[in-house]
Amino acid sequence: MVELRRFKILMGGRKTKMIKKTESTTWHFRNLIIDYVDNKIFVNRRYQRKLVWTIREKCDLIDSIMNNIPVPTLFVAKYNENGKEILEVIDGLQRLDAILSFMLGRYGIFKEDKYYYFDPSVDGELQALVNAGVITTHSEYLSKEDCQEFMRKEIPVIYTSGDPDEIDLIFNRLNSTGRKMSPQDKRQSTSNSIFADLVRRISSTIRRDMTFTDRINISAMPGISIGDKKYGYGVNMDTLFWRRHSLIEPQELKESEDEKVIAEIVSTLIMGEYERQRFYLDKLYNEDTITGKKINDIISRNKINDMVDLYYNVFVEIDKIFDSVGSNFTNYLQLSGKTYQRCNSFKILYMALFRLLDDGFVIGDYGRMAIIIRDHKDLFTTGVSFSYSDINYMIKKSESVYHSLVNGCVRAIDRIETEMEKEIDEVLNTSLVESSRVEFKIGISNFATNKVTSKFKSRLLKGLERLARGTGTRYLIVGVADNQKSYNNWYDSYEKPSILMNGHYVTGIEDEAMRMFGDVKSIAVDRYQQHLDTIIENGDMPSELKEYVKMNHQTVTYRDKELLVFKFDDNLSIKNI
Secondary structure, three states, X not given: OOEEEEEEEEEOOEEEEEEEEEEEEEEEHHHHHHHHHOOOEEEEOOOOOOOOOOHXXXXXXXXXXXXXXXXXOEEEXXXXXOOEEEEEEEEOHHHHHHHHHHHOOOOOEEEOOEEEEOOHHHOHHHHHHHHOOOOOOOOOEOOHHHHHHHHOOEEEXXXXXXXXXXXXXXXXXXXXXXXXXXXXXXXXXXXXXHHHHHHHHHHHHHHOOOOOOOEEEHHHHHHHOEEOHHHOOOEEHHHOHHHHOOOOOHXXXXXXXXXXXXXXXXXXXXXXXXXXXXXXHHHHHOXXXXXXXXXXXXXXXXXXXXXXXXXXXXXXXXXXXXXXXXXXXXXXXXXXXXXXXXXXXHHHHHHHHHHHHHOOOOEOOHHHHHHHHHHOOHHHHOOOOOOOOOHHHHHHHHHHHHHHHHHHEOOOOOHHHHHHHHHHHHHHHHOOOOOOOEEEEOOOOEOOOOEOOHHHHHHHHHHHHHHHOOOOOEEEEEOEEOOHHHHHHHHHHHOOOOEEEOOEEEOOOHHHHHHHHOOOHHHHHHHHHHHHHHHHHHOOOOHHHHHHHHHOEEEEEEOOEEEEEEEEOOOOOOOOO
16 A cells, blocks of 8 residues: 655754655556657656676675565656656666666576576566567576566665755765765755756866757667776776776776866866865755855856866866877876875876966877976976875975976867867767767768768768757767778778767768868868759759758867768758648
8 A cells, every 4th residue: 555644854853844745555567668769768867877886786686685685765756747657766766777777687696607687578668669679689597487477576765855955965865874976976866056056067078978958868878877898888098088098996986086186176266266075075965054055056156067177178188198199197197096085196297287278278288298297297296296295285286387387389279160069079978878969970981982872972962951840959960980880980980089078979071071072171071062962952852951960060070080070960951841
């Protein structure tokens, strides 16, 4: 019987806000699958930001369920949007994903020297997913009896309304006592401040797990979570900035150490100082403290998207510097020691480069800049071996670095070019879960014959029409491969390096253009763009759309690669094409 009850949250003997109503019940695994297929289950990334469980941890939960061992309760908010019920996971994502991914055949349980998977044939919804190619089939399955019994299992769940204040209150209490949650995860998840939002956005952009909205379908979570091959999901952490530069260890990444480093850097640059004490970050995240109010007031005077771009651009430049010498920050400077020591050295470089870029400089020669950094190695390595970062000391060090590095800079930033490059960065970082808003084409021709095929013309026009009917900002980008097969086909013809970004291969259009239209790059790229205009003009599309498309595309230089970008905005007037 479903129990409806009112309860009070107690804190230090004082009564706090009373929660209006919750519904304590169970979530039947059969209904769980139905809700998953119906796209009813969503995740609020403010509270549940990534998957972190290993396969071993997932298997332990499945074993507990199969042996009738009690499992902790889920906390879910119920919404009604446009007549459809929405279930938003507030607490318990790891458990819910473990159950779902087991039934969806993403991992098996080990026994008798083999991995045995859940048999989807025991349920019509699961079998339909097999037929649709969503579930991969396996050779070894658990018995149908075991699978049917598992489908009859339930997990306890508490439903609440979608009131944000109530959700915050319950979530904070659930994660205030005895929960295995890193200090930084607690700060980020339990704070609704502008500062917390800024740190989250910058961190997510760097990790390449950014989404256009905080609420995403649970099916998208594996694709944007930090993992590796042995975990069976996610963005390979070894490809992320922090691992490529050997700054943060894998387990520390799962505990959001990257966000802690960014919070320290950002708060220092905003405040101009940093208190050397254990709980200073807690003060920054708490809007009720003097420190928290001060930093939020400063941030509120600026556009947060511009601030994200400003801080993210420094990471892009650091990548370019060390890519130019085929190395990374840690190895190039021959750094050793623990994570905090390497990160302290990194903060010095970051703050110096931030000042340079903010003062209107750009790096003229990345290879030369790398040499300058190496020649001033002592500035990054002396006096950084303390556990609690004396960032005020590092601020002084970064001033010396600033004056040394300015010799590697040449001219003022071209803001238009820079902003467009950042926009493409965002598209590449979000496209894994926003396929309805983004489409990629690696080229326009058959690479063997250099001829534009009718098949490509048809796909291009259909892709443009599909995007034109969508909502939000949408993109079609030529010069990017979104799978290994397409890239291999391109590489076999051109044998040129690409830029790997979030599972996408940025090849550019210049090599294809020069093979089709001549050796002069600028002329070839112009003719390439004109050729696409002709295809659009002669295509079977509404005339209004043709004109819009031709007026809203451009060639963009992205990390030395030329891309052709078609962009659709919400102000598109063609609503009924």
